[in-house]
Amino acid sequence: MVKVAVIGGTGYAGAELVRVLSGHPHVELTMITSRRYEGRPFSDIYPAMAGIVNLTCRAFSEEAVSKSADVVFTALPHEISMGVVPGLIDQGKKVIDLSADFRFKDPALYEAWYEPHQAKELLKTAVYGLPELHFNDIQKASLVGNPGCYPTSVLLPLMPLIKAPFIDPDTIIADSKSGTSGAGRSVSLTTHFCEVNEAFKAYNVAAHRHNPEMDEVLSLFAGRTIHITFTPHLVPITRGMLTTIYVGLKEDVSTRDVASFLDSFYADKPFVRICPMSRFPNTMYVRGTNYCDIGFHVAERTKRLILISAIDNLVKGASGQAVQNMNIMLGFAETAGLDQPPFPL
């Protein structure tokens, strides 16, 4: 059993890590830290876990964490992670960071959208943790920058097709819809029940910080600069993210052709399911799972390809993918701890 710690374990992504790790066959969860809830049993904060997780939240200390764990998940706010991660790396720990701090190759891009970066050196070795793209690098990585939820939902359907000759990469539009848990556990009017329930809206229109992240990954992979138009929306559900992508076609292409690109790219990937042609993803079908379901349609009249992906933003969009990365880093089966049957409803 490998010992693991979750830093920032009482936010939603942290608690979801605790859930997945507490059912993982090859790891032992040895420490949960929480600034706010230091000294309180984790199951006081998340009573669902009573009888399952018996740890008490502790304050973060590099020394204590290093003694307790060989693998560390950092589920901290952006900008705080980069103050904590370098020390853990120095201690020889493997770190999977769920913030944005180690997702970018280009520090200038990070700094344009976030803050001055305090650990630029680490960006050179950190691996962007999208296992369907960077499996081999993740295997060897000490530090993985776990992808954002929106980028995960945008990149997975686009990657198999971005280099296809019939695609015009300058025409990509991603219209995403996210459940409310993506906003985290910190209270605000934006996530107040009565402001979300029975409502639907766009936010950060063409100005979301996940936009440069997906642009960078896609550009590096395609070998040319790509800018996506990206609009996130808030859905009055707890878990789930659906992204509808529109891509202009340079040539005629059939739905069947698209299917074969997707099918072959994901042939041996356990967490991507390509929908049959008559069916489209629904966040309900992936809730609580690490799956990304992908559907597709060629709109012949307007010569556009429509791609639709669905993930659970807290699992494949955050904590599940982080554990998938850990599995790869440690040589476990990629699906270890992530293979509970989905809920039918």
Place this chain on the structure above:
Amino acid sequence: MVKVAVIGGTGYAGAELVRVLSGHPHVELTMITSRRYEGRPFSDIYPAMAGIVNLTCRAFSEEAVSKSADVVFTALPHEISMGVVPGLIDQGKKVIDLSADFRFKDPALYEAWYEPHQAKELLKTAVYGLPELHFNDIQKASLVGNPGCYPTSVLLPLMPLIKAPFIDPDTIIADSKSGTSGAGRSVSLTTHFCEVNEAFKAYNVAAHRHNPEMDEVLSLFAGRTIHITFTPHLVPITRGMLTTIYVGLKEDVSTRDVASFLDSFYADKPFVRICPMSRFPNTMYVRGTNYCDIGFHVAERTKRLILISAIDNLVKGASGQAVQNMNIMLGFAETAGLDQPPFPL
């Protein structure tokens, strides 16, 4: 007081007509017909209306309706309306039809997406009831084809800009999200609570019957053929529709320029509200009202204009707009019966 009847008054659009008409200062609701609930008090079917609406549902008969009312709203399923409307027109009634049967100018287009048309002659004189576009024609009309909910949400933001020199009309994509009441009151697994709640999906991807409707209206208005890529989605809320539109820009244009196009087009229109630049629509802000809120953003990096509209699909997207049309046809104030203050939440 003008006498009005609602044909098909126990579906959701019909019941919403009953709501608006029962609070209208210049009309008397004299008859509600319902095949299914003949002989039962309307307030048995909609107990909210107990003490407000005292009518009993009756079976439809052209003669009885004609005797009872001078204005008739037909809220029947597509294809059934066209069997009923011609007789009412022959009786000299003014008719506002909420089905798709009298929305198209081109019968071939209707027939390609629906059924063989049984009243093609009436298509020549029927007026498409989008008051912000066809006010003068509606004033003189005997028969108004009330617009679909999706077309209303797509056309209102697009019309002021479709002829602007900086717009590329071949690049229009409309990504719409609708509340569940748009699917009506007929039960089906698609609208079963547990299949909608905590779920989000696209449906009828690039194959929805409202697509040719919006294409035809837009093409006629722009004076050239326009095809939109249109994808509807289902939101787990009862009322509300939000549409996000993406349009390619042929020239640089500022958000301020766009604002002036929208502001001037809707300067004297009581039911369209243009959002200030820093704010975007939310279905919550228009719930229960006849408003269409419109927001906009110029994505400079990708040279696209993003337009966002919000309506209540049952009001501006159906019954409210139908009453607005009646007001115009009868010379009432356009806002009569439609001016209750909105709910803050």
Place this chain on the structure above:
Amino acid sequence: MVKVAVIGGTGYAGAELVRVLSGHPHVELTMITSRRYEGRPFSDIYPAMAGIVNLTCRAFSEEAVSKSADVVFTALPHEISMGVVPGLIDQGKKVIDLSADFRFKDPALYEAWYEPHQAKELLKTAVYGLPELHFNDIQKASLVGNPGCYPTSVLLPLMPLIKAPFIDPDTIIADSKSGTSGAGRSVSLTTHFCEVNEAFKAYNVAAHRHNPEMDEVLSLFAGRTIHITFTPHLVPITRGMLTTIYVGLKEDVSTRDVASFLDSFYADKPFVRICPMSRFPNTMYVRGTNYCDIGFHVAERTKRLILISAIDNLVKGASGQAVQNMNIMLGFAETAGLDQPPFPL
């Protein structure tokens, strides 16, 4: 037109007052105060109201309010109201207070559950604003303590029956379920979307501050001490409150007998609707209205009477009832401004 002001106009109860008052035929809303949003247009805070309410929020000042208005609604937190109301009364204003500060006759009872009372003298003249019980006193009152939402939902079904010979007043249990807007607009983890959505719980079990309020009113009315067992629950909806009441029967009684007690008590009350015997209330049927729907059932096997009431907690449970009180105080029709047709869904 009577001039009215809303003090604390940007909380949910305050905003709901603004909604009702802005559609009221006999009043002019002249001032909205808000400590937090001083200087900002009300429609910035509630964009639904854009184009409807053009007032800017102001800081509270007794002098400014007194100059602007003859009737003042105070929608302030408990314990803050009592610092503000006495000055307004001294200025000769009529005041309807939505806090708990002027609901109790017995200051000791208030102080046992809230704080030391700073304006005990006013308790002697303040009238408990349940119009179906205290119409005549409200007519003459300068200060009305507007009832709590739970007490309204408990008292209305119980009052017609509490003196009936077949009722055992020592056996009353009220199990209430409230929508989330009852918790107000202040953010907290308790009302965070992901903590309320897809969840259901009891809270403040047999320890809610509305319990002594209902006990006092009921005891005074019945002429004997009554203690109710009261448990509130939180429902993942925005608006609505349903209360299920269980009362032991000392004698056999038929559902028809109960009906006649209820019907005769509420014969001329415009906002109470007694359900027919085969039907029970639903919060959906009263949403957005000032109605209280009441259903009832005699459980013969267990000799208990079950009463069920439904209200919109923000309307009959708060702001609508406050306006109803104002109507009575000013001699308007009791329903003025409160008679829009309900929504069918």
Place this chain on the structure above:
Amino acid sequence: MVKVAVIGGTGYAGAELVRVLSGHPHVELTMITSRRYEGRPFSDIYPAMAGIVNLTCRAFSEEAVSKSADVVFTALPHEISMGVVPGLIDQGKKVIDLSADFRFKDPALYEAWYEPHQAKELLKTAVYGLPELHFNDIQKASLVGNPGCYPTSVLLPLMPLIKAPFIDPDTIIADSKSGTSGAGRSVSLTTHFCEVNEAFKAYNVAAHRHNPEMDEVLSLFAGRTIHITFTPHLVPITRGMLTTIYVGLKEDVSTRDVASFLDSFYADKPFVRICPMSRFPNTMYVRGTNYCDIGFHVAERTKRLILISAIDNLVKGASGQAVQNMNIMLGFAETAGLDQPPFPL
């Protein structure tokens, strides 16, 4: 690996059985029958299961089922089960029936609330499958009548206390609130999204068929006749049931005393969690799990005990409990297949 079949596998309870069984370490799911979906892959009906469950739905035949499986779950509508179960028992199968058909000891009671019983003989040997009460009998049973969801939520909190000297068994009131999945997958207006969403109501007031079921079990256990007043309500959530129980106290008793009764009764029961005194159950904490959480409070002023239980109606209230019963019948660990960590949200 024991071979198991699910009869009626495409309703919600059936699909939930498929979920639990497909993750069970000691069984192999060999057959799913469905009248409606015969010949279609199960994952067509429940796309969440794509890649997990590869079975095709088959029509029911006693012979085919008997060949394929040693244990059979019947998830059929009431009254249909009793036509199918006797044949399976004759074939020597172990059967867990999720309908009401084998829950009653007294056939007359069943027939008073349901239909004439066609397999009365089996009622003598069938065991009521509440493992916390009938563990030993279940071990030896061939046929288990799996409890109803409401009875499970009512019986578990009451059983430890029903024989306590301070309890008055003639005063029990159970006010239950259920998620909508309890109504099953068959479409109806009652479960139409727009009729449930943003609504709350009671139904079958003091007339629900689960009432005699709980009365019979409780009476047999207590050794005296007990009638409960029971009112179910519908909550706009998919999964979850919360029951609030009120019991009159004949003597003074402290919350601590109650705690010790509950704690000792459930000391070694893996699926019942007694909440600490300061905390009450929430359906959210048990969602997707086989737990029953129980909270309690002594209302001293009114001398009543309040008990609150929360279960997932589809798991502990149906399919999870059925698998728990199977585990006991087959000598597996009681928690096998039911021990995935709960979701924090």
